Amino acid sequence: MRASERAYVALRRDILNWDLPPGSVLAEVELSERLGVSRTPVREAVAKLVADGLADAQRGRGTVVSDVSLDDLEDMFVLRRVLETESARLAAISDQTHRFAPLADRFRGVVQHSETLEEPGPYYQLINTMDELIDEAAGNSYLSSALTNLRVHLARVRRMAKDDRARLAASAVEHSRIAEAIAKQDPLLASAATTMHLQASLDHILTHAETPKGRHD
Incomplete structure (x- = not known):
């Protein structure tokens, strides 16, 4: 490198x-x-x-x-909803749906062993893995490029809401439902499950956001 x-x-x-x-x-x-x-x-x-x-x-x-503000959050989620629901829909009609049943199992495992969420790093990596699989299955480079850029800015905003074990467990349930819908080749259910997850995520950030304690180097 x-x-x-x-x-x-x-x-x-x-x-x-x-x-x-x-x-x-x-x-x-x-x-x-x-x-x-x-x-x-x-x-x-x-x-x-x-x-x-x-x-x-x-x-x-x-x-x-650059600055990051909650004022832009809802606009970001409007775009995120459009992009991610379409990606989930495309993934559910792809030839890669078999990759999502094991992923759903991994998310259910997180729920069953929620103590692992005390250190959320591995869980966020699991989410990244799912994002990558959906992007690959959707097979649309323009969608994945737009989402890659958007996710960078959303990651900064997400840090404004403290990690909450109950919310992370709920998120794992939501992700398992998305993965299950894709595995079952049900594009409408995959889109709907994605919409529900994104709304819950937005609501959590809006109600729990505060400026993280950072340091100016």
């Missing part, structure tokens, strides 16, 4: 985790020292973050981590 790509991955992770919260200045000298690379790879990485919408170039301040 090139130095600029390593720097980009590290900075992107810090932004999504709120280790670099909105407004943090992305100073080349400081970042090059922290990341152990020269200023040129850092400059390239920061330029890519700007292109992703994760950073903004501001006159007088240089480049800073």
Whole structure:
């Protein structure tokens, strides 16, 4: 992996985790020292973050981590609903539906052993796996590209609502229903289950959101 790509991955992770919260200045000298690379790879990485919408170039301040606001959340979910329900529908009529029954079992296992949600990292990775499988099964590169970009910004907003074990368990049930519907080759049920999950997710964020405690590096 090139130095600029390593720097980009590290900075992107810090932004999504709120280790670099909105407004943090992305100073080349400081970042090059922290990341152990020269200023040129850092400059390239920061330029890519700007292109992703994760950073903004501001006159007088240089480049800073872009703001994230609940004001945009409902608009994001309008787009997310359109994209994800269609992806689920396409997945349910694809030739890859057999891949989703084992996935549904894994989500049911999470519900049965909810103590594993005390550390939610593996659960979020399971969600990422499902997203990737649906994207692949849907077979529409334009859909998957739009969702990839949207999910980055949604991940930042999601961090504004604290992880809640009860909500994560409910989410696991919702994901198992989506996976089951796709496995049964039922596009209408897959779309409906996705809609219900997204509404529950939106409601949770809106009622539990607060600004995470980050640090300005």
